[in-house]
Amino acid sequence: MSLLTEPVGLSHYLIVAAIMFVSGAVCMATKRNALGVLMGIELVLNGANLNFIAFGSDFLARNPKYGIGLDGQIIAVFVIVLAAAEAAVALAIVLNFYNNYSTVDVDQADELKG
Amino acid sequence: MESSIPTLLAGAWLLPLVSFTLILLFGPRMGKAGKGASYVAIGAIGTGFVLSLIALIKWSGIPEADRPLTDNWYTLAKFGSLELTIGYYIDTLTVVMFAMVTLIATCIHFYAVGYMHDELHDFTDHEVTLSDGSHLTRPGRFHRFFQYLSLFCFSMLGIVISGNIAMTFVFWELVGICSYFLIGFYIERKSASTAANKAFIVNRVGDMGMIIGLMTLFATLGTFNFGDIKDAEGHVTPGIFSQVRPADAHGDHGHASATSHKIIAAADTGHDDGHHEGDHHGDAHVAKLGPLQIPTGMVLASAADRISAGEKPTEANIEKWRGEGLGYGLLIVAGLGIFCGCMGKSAQFPLHVWLPDAMEGPTPVSALVHSATMVAAGVFLAGRFFPVFTPEVLLVIAVIGCITLFMAATIAITATDIKRVLAYSTLSQLGYMMFAVGVGGWVAGMLHLITHAFFKSLLFMCSGSVIHAVHSNEMTDMGGLLKKMPITAITMLIGCLAIIGAGIPLVIGLSGYYSKDAILAQALSFAGVNDSGWMQMMFFVAAGGASITAFYMFRLWFMTFVGKPRDEHRYDHAHESPKTMTYPLLVTSFFAIFVATPLTSLDMADAPLTAALTASRPTSDHDAMYAKNKVEGEAQAATWLTIPAEHDSHVGTIGGMSIHVLAGLIAFFTAMGGLALACCLYWWKLVNPAEVRDMFKPIYRFLLNKWWFDELYDKIFVKPTFFMSRLISGVDKNVIDRLIDNIAAGTRWFCTGFDTWIDRLFVDGTVNWVARKTHAVGLALRGLQTGKIRQYVVLIVVGTVALFVIATFGFAN
Numbered sequence: 001m002s003l004l005t006e007p008v009g010l011s012h013y014l015i016v017a018a019i020m021f022v023s024g025a026v027c028m029a030t031k032r033n034a035l036g037v038l039m040g041i042e043l044v045l046n047g048a049n050l051n052f053i054a055f056g057s058d059f060l061a062r063n064p065k066y067g068i069g070l071d072g073q074i075i076a077v078f079v080i081v082l083a084a085a086e087a088a089v090a091l092a093i094v095l096n097f098y099n100n101y102s103t104v105d106v107d108q109a110d111e112l113k114g
Numbered sequence: 115m116e117s118s119i120p121t122l123l124a125g126a127w128l129l130p131l132v133s134f135t136l137i138l139l140f141g142p143r144m145g146k147a148g149k150g151a152s153y154v155a156i157g158a159i160g161t162g163f164v165l166s167l168i169a170l171i172k173w174s175g176i177p178e179a180d181r182p183l184t185d186n187w188y189t190l191a192k193f194g195s196l197e198l199t200i201g202y203y204i205d206t207l208t209v210v211m212f213a214m215v216t217l218i219a220t221c222i223h224f225y226a227v228g229y230m231h232d233e234l235h236d237f238t239d240h241e242v243t244l245s246d247g248s249h250l251t252r253p254g255r256f257h258r259f260f261q262y263l264s265l266f267c268f269s270m271l272g273i274v275i276s277g278n279i280a281m282t283f284v285f286w287e288l289v290g291i292c293s294y295f296l297i298g299f300y301i302e303r304k305s306a307s308t309a310a311n312k313a314f315i316v317n318r319v320g321d322m323g324m325i326i327g328l329m330t331l332f333a334t335l336g337t338f339n340f341g342d343i344k345d346a347e348g349h350v351t352p353g354i355f356s357q358v359r360p361a362d363a364h365g366d367h368g369h370a371s372a373t374s375h376k377i378i379a380a381a382d383t384g385h386d387d388g389h390h391e392g393d394h395h396g397d398a399h400v401a402k403l404g405p406l407q408i409p410t411g412m413v414l415a416s417a418a419d420r421i422s423a424g425e426k427p428t429e430a431n432i433e434k435w436r437g438e439g440l441g442y443g444l445l446i447v448a449g450l451g452i453f454c455g456c457m458g459k460s461a462q463f464p465l466h467v468w469l470p471d472a473m474e475g476p477t478p479v480s481a482l483v484h485s486a487t488m489v490a491a492g493v494f495l496a497g498r499f500f501p502v503f504t505p506e507v508l509l510v511i512a513v514i515g516c517i518t519l520f521m522a523a524t525i526a527i528t529a530t531d532i533k534r535v536l537a538y539s540t541l542s543q544l545g546y547m548m549f550a551v552g553v554g555g556w557v558a559g560m561l562h563l564i565t566h567a568f569f570k571s572l573l574f575m576c577s578g579s580v581i582h583a584v585h586s587n588e589m590t591d592m593g594g595l596l597k598k599m600p601i602t603a604i605t606m607l608i609g610c611l612a613i614i615g616a617g618i619p620l621v622i623g624l625s626g627y628y629s630k631d632a633i634l635a636q637a638l639s640f641a642g643v644n645d646s647g648w649m650q651m652m653f654f655v656a657a658g659g660a661s662i663t664a665f666y667m668f669r670l671w672f673m674t675f676v677g678k679p680r681d682e683h684r685y686d687h688a689h690e691s692p693k694t695m696t697y698p699l700l701v702t703s704f705f706a707i708f709v710a711t712p713l714t715s716l717d718m719a720d721a722p723l724t725a726a727l728t729a730s731r732p733t734s735d736h737d738a739m740y741a742k743n744k745v746e747g748e749a750q751a752a753t754w755l756t757i758p759a760e761h762d763s764h765v766g767t768i769g770g771m772s773i774h775v776l777a778g779l780i781a782f783f784t785a786m787g788g789l790a791l792a793c794c795l796y797w798w799k800l801v802n803p804a805e806v807r808d809m810f811k812p813i814y815r816f817l818l819n820k821w822w823f824d825e826l827y828d829k830i831f832v833k834p835t836f837f838m839s840r841l842i843s844g845v846d847k848n849v850i851d852r853l854i855d856n857i858a859a860g861t862r863w864f865c866t867g868f869d870t871w872i873d874r875l876f877v878d879g880t881v882n883w884v885a886r887k888t889h890a891v892g893l894a895l896r897g898l899q900t901g902k903i904r905q906y907v908v909l910i911v912v913g914t915v916a917l918f919v920i921a922t923f924g925f926a927n
Contacts, residue, residue, distance in 0.1 A: 028907040037903065110901030 013054035021047030034094045034104040038087060045083045052076045117176060120183060120202050122169040123212055126162035127275050130268035133158035134261055141257035148257030149234060155260040156223045159267055163216035166209070173209045181205055181730070184277055184341035184353070195336055201277025203340040206730030207497060207560060210723065211274045211490075214564050217705070218486040218571045219267045221698035223260070225575050226478035228694035229582060230259050242302045250302050259299065259476070266292040270487040274494065278338035279328055279354070279452075282498075286324070286455065286491065290317045293488050296479040297472045309471035316468040320458015327451020331502075334411035334444055340498070355501050355732070357411065358445070359403035403501050403732060412441030442504070449507035452499050453514075460492025460544045463518040467823055469541055473533040473587075477578030480533060484540040485571035493547045493563045500556050501732045505755050509649075512552025512640075516652045519545025521821060523662035527669070528817040531587045532577045535670045539613065540570055542659060546633055549656060554757040555636030557727045561710060562629035564723065569612035569626060569706040572699060576606035579695055580674060583688040584681075589673040591684050596675040599690040603675045605699040610671050612706040614664040614789065619782040620775060621716055627781075628710040628718045630660060635763035635777035642768040643756040657784050664788030672796035719764060731760065 003011060024043025031037050056072015098104055137144070137151045144150030176183070182205035190198040202208075233254035242250040269292055272285035291314075298310030331354055332338060339353040352360075410432055414421070417435045421427055435441075456462070461469035469489070473480055483489060496511065503511070522541030529535045543566045550559035579602040580595065581587055596603045608624070615630035617623015623631075634656060641653040679685035690696065712720035719725060758766075766773045794800045807814050819825065 025907065025911050029904050029911065032904070037907075040907075106903045109903070113899050113901030 010054055013050055017047045017050035017054065019047075020044075020050065023047075032105050032107050034090075034097070034106050034109075037106055038090050038094070041086070041090075042083060045079055049076045049079050052079070117172075117180075117183060119169045119172055119176070119204060119209070120185070120187075122165045122172070123202070123204065123208070123271075123275055124187070126165040126169070126212060126216055127268065127271040129158040129162045129165075130155070130264040130271070134264040134268060137257055137261040137264065141261055144257060146234070148254070151257035151260045152223070152227045155264045156220065156227070158264060159216060159219045159223055162267070162271070163213070163220050166212040166216045170209050170213045173206065178729075182208075182341055184339070184343065186277060186339075186343055196332070197338075198280055199278060199338075200281055201339065201343070202275050203277040204275065205732075206726045207494075208274055210564060210726065211494060212271065214567055215267070215270055215274065215486045215490075218567055218702065219263075219482065221701050222478050222482050222486075222571060222575070223263060225481070225578070225695050225698040226259065226263065226476075228692045229478050229578055230256055230476060233259060239300060239302055241300070241305075252302070255299070259296075262292055262295045262299075263478075263482070266296065266482060266487055270491060273491050277340060279331065279340070280338040282495065283321075283324065283328060286321070286459065286495075289459070289488055289491055290314060290321070293317075293472065293483055296483070297475040299475050299479065303474065305471075306474040309468075309474040312471050313468040316465050317458045320455050320465050323451045323454020323457070325451075327448045327454065330444055330448040330451060334415045334441070334448075335409055336411060355403055357409040358502050359406055406501075406504065408436050408439070408441040408445055410436075412444040414441075415444060416440040445502070445504050446506055449499070449503045450510060452502070453496060453507060453511055456492035456496045456548075457514065458492070459495070460489045460548065461518075461541055462492070462514050462544065462548055463521060464823075466518060466522065466541050467827060470534055470537040470820070473531070473537050477533065477574060477581060480537070481571045481574035481578065484537065484574055485567040489540060489544055490563055490567060493544060493551070493559065496548060496551050497556060497560050497563070500551060505757050508552045508554065508757055509755055510552070512549050512652060515545045515548030515550070515552050516655050517545070518542070519549060519659045520655050520662075521545075523659045523666065524817050525820050526666040527662065528814060529666075530589050532580065532589050532592070532670060532674065533574070533587055535589075535666060536570070536573055536577055539573075539663065539667065542663060543570065543613070546630070546656065546659070549652070550633040550636060553636050553640035553652070555633055555760055555763065556731050557724065557760055558629065558632035558636050558763075560727050561724055562626075562633055565612070565625035565629040565706070565710050568702055568709055569609045569624075572605060572702040572706050573609040573613065575695070575699055575702065576602050576609060579691040579699065580606075582691055582695070584684040585687075586681075586684060589670065591681040592674045592679075593677045593681075594675070594679040594685060595688055598685070598688045601690060601696045601699060605696075605703040606675070607671060608703045609706055610667040614667055614785045615660065615781055616785065617782075619778045622711070624707050625705070625710040628721065628724065631718065631774075631778050631781055632724075632763065634660070634781045635774050636758070636760060638768060638777045638780075639758040639763040639766055639773050640756075642766070642773065643758045649755075657780050660781055661784035661788035664785040665792045666788075668789055668792035669796050672792060676797060677799075 003015070020043050024040045024045075024047055027040030027043060028037050029040075031040060052072040052075050054072075056070065056076070094104055097109060101108060133155045136154055141151050142148050144154065182203055184201065184203040186199040186201035188200045190200060192198070233256040235254055236251055237254050238249050238251045240249050244250055266289065269285045269288035273282055273289065276282040276285060294310045294314045297313050298307050300306040301310075328338075335354055335357050337351060337353060337357075339351065340355055341353040342356050343351045343353065345351070413432055413436050414427055417425075417427070417432075417440050420435070425431055458465045469484075472483060475483070519542045522538045522545060526535050526538035526542065529538060543562070547559045547562050547566070550556075550562060579599065580592065583595070583599055583602075584592055586592070612624040612626040615623065615626040617627030634653070637653040637656050641650040644650065710718070710721045710723055712718055712724075713722065714720050719728060763773050763777070768776065795803050795806065816822070
């Protein structure tokens with residue numbers, strides 16, 4: 001049986017989440033624009049969130065064995081809140097950085113190197 | 115048989131402890147300035163008296179066969195065979211002593227409320243001058259006084275009820291510490307604190323001996339108990355008394371003759387056992403204790419070297435060794451040791467020096483110490499241990515008592531401090547008691563102990579009343595007080611008459627008449643059966659002492675109460691004491707007159723007190739006892755020392771005269787002689803005392819300085835002790851301290867160097883090495899920190915993947 005033929009289930013969500021996660025990670029690693037990096041972070045976080053939701057849902061899991069109650073959803077909410085806070089802080093840093101260096105290239109921000 | 119008597123007496127004994135504890139905790143808050151403390155203390159001792167009185171009444175209901183009552187209440191601790199218990203040993207003496215002590219203590223408590231009222235507010239001590247010339251003012255210590263009084267009563271009653279010698283020793287020391295507190299009550303006065311120390315230290319000397327006796331008894335007999343203790347299973351542990359005087363040997367004459375050391379009445383004096391069986395007044399009293407026998411424990415202890423040499427400690431061997439007198443020395447050591455303790459407490463020569471100085475305490479304390487408690491404890495213990503004393507020990511007791519009574523009486527002649535006269539008179543009377551016990555007069559001694567307690571507490575309270583009125587201890591400040599304070603004067607006259615043993619010879623008299631008569635009769639009886647001149651001398655010393663007693667007592671009374679006032683100012687301010695002080699005087703004077711009076715006939719033995727004591731005499735065979743004389747290892751009844759039967763002093767004759775009558779007449783005429791002399795000198799003023807003093811100047815100075823005893827002890831003991839202390843402290847300062855200082859300096863110098871080296875090399879070295887290495891590692895790793903954020907992300911991803919790979923394949927199995 002192929003994933004493409006069977007009804008949408010846990011595996012599909014996991015695959016989408018994995019794709020989002022990997023895209024996010026690649027985005028973080030390759031983008032020199034600080035905003036791009038932040039977007040990558042959002043992707044990674046949401047990929048992870050998707051995993052939590054998928055594992056936390058009885059409907060998706062179709063198997064009570066995988067059901068972990070509402071924990072997944074609650075953690076997802078936490079992650080969203082965390083992501084919002086993180087984005088706010090990170091944008092503030094980026095703005096400051098731009099004010100001082102007139103650029104948002106993260107490769108330029110290497111003054112803390114050892 | 116179950117009896118309520120132990121419980122009653124225990125109540126009387128423990129109530130003062132309760133009172134002590136209460137006052138200790140809440141004393142200052144009891145009423146105004148602690149006045150409530152006196153009510154608590156009086157309540158406790160008064161209830162104690164009532165309980166004792168009930169016990170005394172019930173006591174007559176206890177069958178002869180059940181006496182004495184003895185048992186243990188509580189085991190404090192057990193170490194192997196050593197068992198420390200709280201127990202009781204109640205015989206007639208205990209019960210009578212309880213009644214006497216609580217009665218007198220109650221009177222004295224009442225009296226003290228009046229006497230100590232100065233302590234209710236801030237008290238200015240005029241005998242203490244501070245460095246700025248003013249007098250010391252301190253808060254009153256009314257409650258503290260009653261607190262100590264309660265503790266004192268508790269301790270004394272503890273000695274009296276005590277069922278074993280270890281417990282006795284504990285309370286013995288408690289009495290000692292109480293006397294220390296009370297003698298040093300005016301602690302700011304140097305004389306008072308010195309006197310308290312002196313009393314305490316001198317008593318330690320006696321207690322040293324007592325500990326030796328105690329250890330001897332325990333080591334050889336394996337028990338502290340006086341009497342036989344029956345435990346729950348009915349198993350009887352023999353006590354000290356029954357080991358020293360086993361009852362079964364009493365009737366077994368074949369057995370007795372086999373052990374020839376045994377002290378057997380010799381036929382030539384007619385004091386055989388048969389004579390005593392039908393003892394006194396036909397009562398069927400049979401002593402539970404048999405004749406003196408060296409206890410097996412002591413025999414074995416002395417025969418230790420023979421046993422280790424291979425001889426078996428069989429019954430026959432033990433009898434043989436006992437026959438040879440093995441262990442007799444231990445019995446003497448035990449007896450002398452115990453008596454040593456008695457000597458300290460009862461202030462017998464040569465340990466008498468503390469007692470006169472003890473006058474520094476407040477007068478109620480003197481009254482208590484000198485009559486019912488402290489000094490009575492010594493005589494009481496001597497009476498308690500009477501069955502254990504061998505004839506030799508009794509002889510020592512008699513000699514010590516004799517010396518004390520004479521010496522103290524002579525010193526009392528010259529003393530001018532009213533309390534000191536009484537103190538020396540106490541010493542002298544204690545000497546009489548010890549002397550009586552020593553010559554075999556147990557009943558006489560104990561009777562005198564009780565009668566003396568009454569009249570001496572009376573005399574002291576009277577003297578306190580006088581001192582309270584004139585604010586001086588010196589008789590040279592007094593005179594003519596009869597009109598000012600009639601109750602005190604009359605009661606004191608009664609006390610004086612009682613102490614000199616006044617009475618119509620052979621008819622009737624005050625309490626002292628009976629007890630002193632009994633002592634002199636016993637002394638005469640002793641003189642009659644012993645050939646040595648010096649033993650006979652002791653009777654004459656005692657009789658002479660009686661004469662001196664009469665002289666100094668009436669000297670005191672005349673100087674205080676008759677004649678012209680010597681100090682007008684003091685005389686004008688004198689007044690009769692308040693009722694709390696005079697009522698106790700009346701009560702004690704009643705007892706001082708009647709306590710030993712026979713009720714049904716003129717025979718002194720018919721007095722209830724005397725009869726009770728006679729019936730409870732612990733041994734009947736001391737009655738005729740010979741010291742043994744070892745001849746070539748063979749112990750034989752020898753005749754150099756005889757302790758005569760006490761019974762003989764009533765019925766025996768000497769040179770055709772009845773001992774009793776003769777002694778009575780001698781006592782009467784010697785006392786009258788002394789009294790007449792006192793009248794001549796101090797009342798009728800036929801002779802001027804000052805002229806007599808000048809005539810016998812050397813003797814006067816000798817007596818005034820108390821036979822130079824203080825100076826002698828100062829030279830022999832105190833000075834050398836100081837010298838030794840100074841020597842040792844000099845060695846300490848100059849040699850030991852210097853040595854130690856030098857060693858310390860050297861050590862410090864060495865340590866400083868060594869320590870620095872160790873510190874630099876090892877401690878600092880290690881730390882520096884770690885720091886250097888950490889630094890190097892940091893430098894090596896700094897290359898990783900590129901600051902490129904994208905590089906970090908890649909590293910994170912690679913790391914995560916690596917972890918997954920490791921987790922998946924590395925730990926698959």
